[in-house]
Amino acid sequence: xxxxxxxxxxxxxxxxxxxxxxxxxxxxxxxxxxxxxxxxxxxxxxxxxxxxxxxxxxxxxxxxxxxxxxxxxxxxxxxxxxxxxxxxxxxxxxxxxxxxxxxxxxxxxxxxxxxxxxxxxxxxxxxxxxxxxxxxxxxxxxxxxxxxxxxxxxxxxxxxxxxxxxxxxxxxxxxxxxxxxxxxxxxxxxxxxxxxxxxxxxxxxxxxxxxxxxxxxxxxxxxxxxxxxxxxxxxxxxxxxxxxxxxxxxxxxxxxxxxxxxxxxxxxxxxxxxxxxxxxxxxxxxxxxxxxxxxxxxxxxxxxxxxxxxxxxxxxxxxxxxxxxxxxxxxxxxxxxxxxxxxxxxxxxxxxxxxxxxxxxxxxxxxxxx
Numbered sequence: 001x002x003x004x005x006x007x008x009x010x011x012x013x014x015x016x017x018x019x020x021x022x023x024x025x026x027x028x029x030x031x032x033x034x035x036x037x038x039x040x041x042x043x044x045x046x047x048x049x050x051x052x053x054x055x056x057x058x059x060x061x062x063x064x065x066x067x068x069x070x071x072x073x074x075x076x077x078x079x080x081x082x083x084x085x086x087x088x089x090x091x092x093x094x095x096x097x098x099x100x101x102x103x104x105x106x107x108x109x110x111x112x113x114x115x116x117x118x119x120x121x122x123x124x125x126x127x128x129x130x131x132x133x134x135x136x137x138x139x140x141x142x143x144x145x146x147x148x149x150x151x152x153x154x155x156x157x158x159x160x161x162x163x164x165x166x167x168x169x170x171x172x173x174x175x176x177x178x179x180x181x182x183x184x185x186x187x188x189x190x191x192x193x194x195x196x197x198x199x200x201x202x203x204x205x206x207x208x209x210x211x212x213x214x215x216x217x218x219x220x221x222x223x224x225x226x227x228x229x230x231x232x233x234x235x236x237x238x239x240x241x242x243x244x245x246x247x248x249x250x251x252x253x254x255x256x257x258x259x260x261x262x263x264x265x266x267x268x269x270x271x272x273x274x275x276x277x278x279x280x281x282x283x284x285x286x287x288x289x290x291x292x293x294x295x296x297x298x299x300x301x302x303x304x305x306x307x308x309x310x311x312x313x314x315x316x317x318x319x320x321x322x323x324x325x326x327x328x329x330x331x332x333x334x335x336x337x338x339x340x341x342x343x344x345x346x347x348x349x350x351x352x353x354x355x356x357x358x359x360x361x362x363x364x365x366x367x368x369x370x
Contacts, residue, residue: 030165034066034164034166035061036062038061038070039052039053044074046073048070051076051096055096065109066109067170068170069104069155070169070171071155072172075173075174078175080186083185087099102178110168111160111168113365132178133146138351139352140248141157155172156172157170157171158171158172238267240265243272244256252277261300265300268303269304270301270303271301271306271360271361273363274299274362274363275347276363280367282366295368298320298338299319299367301318301319302320305359308353308362311334323370325368335348336362341366341368345366347367347368349362
């Protein structure tokens with residue numbers, strides 16, 4: 001069996017122990033509201049904080065329950081100075097308030113595993129009455145777009161599931177747009193690829209959706225489900241490629257790389273129950289003598305690609321580490337349980353049937369403990 005070097009294992013134990021201490025400290029103090037997270041705790045969110053205050057929504061986001069998609073300062077800067085000035089210094093703040101409300105889902109805390117992926121039902125009604133659309137890659141919610149955002153380069157969720165006292169926050173790299181802006185957004189490149197002068201604060205290329213004029217209409221109304229044809233045209237990824245190219249699996253990728261399993265998962269045929277980053281955050285501290293390689297192998301089935309519909313409730317599966325896990329079906333949810341998992345906190349399959357060149361990936365929200 002492959003093993004992780006002691007130096008890495010020691011570092012992992014230190015990090016997990018430190019996380020546990022920090023978690024205890026966090027539990028000893030009051031949790032942060034959504035407004036506090038945006039205005040006090042997260043860097044690069046000053047524009048949204050100011051917009052919330054100008055719109056007098058800060059008190060609302062201190063109470064009740066919300067899901068908020070928060071664009072970064074760079075995302076707002078990409079709208080261009082003319083548009084920002086128009087929203088902030090215009091005759092009234094209604095356009096700015098509506099834009100902020102278009103990034104808020106009232107009355108519910110939607111973590112990423114609850115965002116809808118299925119085409120046709122992947123719409124969320126935002127607080128201003130307009131719909132935004134969730135777009136997924138490999139069954140993972142990856143983008144949240146408005147009707148006027150580019151289909152080729154929609155707002156990406158770059159940081160998900162930031163928990164607040166009164167809901168959840170997801171960070172976007174672009175502003176969601178539901179109606180045309182007063183002024184054209186600046187473009188960094190012409191059609192021939194020649195760089196154009198631009199505001200010095202804008203540091204990355206922006207894909208811009210042409211703003212419809214009175215004589216033009218959108219090619220595809222937002223009510224028509226997006227067709228995920230771009231995924232079909234891509235070459236398939238190996239399981240290792242999937243884990244190491246997705247920001248939700250950075251911890252898993254690091255552990256697979258250190259253990260040498262990333263090479264194995266680039267070939268062969270496997271079924272992998274992949275813990276996301278939050279699963280590792282929630283895992284109990286591992287003892288110094290813990291064989292992390294053994295734990296990782298407890299998430300892998302060798303020489304089979306087991307689809308979600310072929311998992312049979314109450315039946316066991318032998319994992320790569322020779323231990324067995326059990327499929328548990330309860331209240332409409334499906335879990336893959338290790339013998340040492342708490343029955344009250346089972347690893348739930350939150351995304352399934354992610355196809356790779358060499359197998360199938362199912363995403364779980366807890367680490368399997370065998």
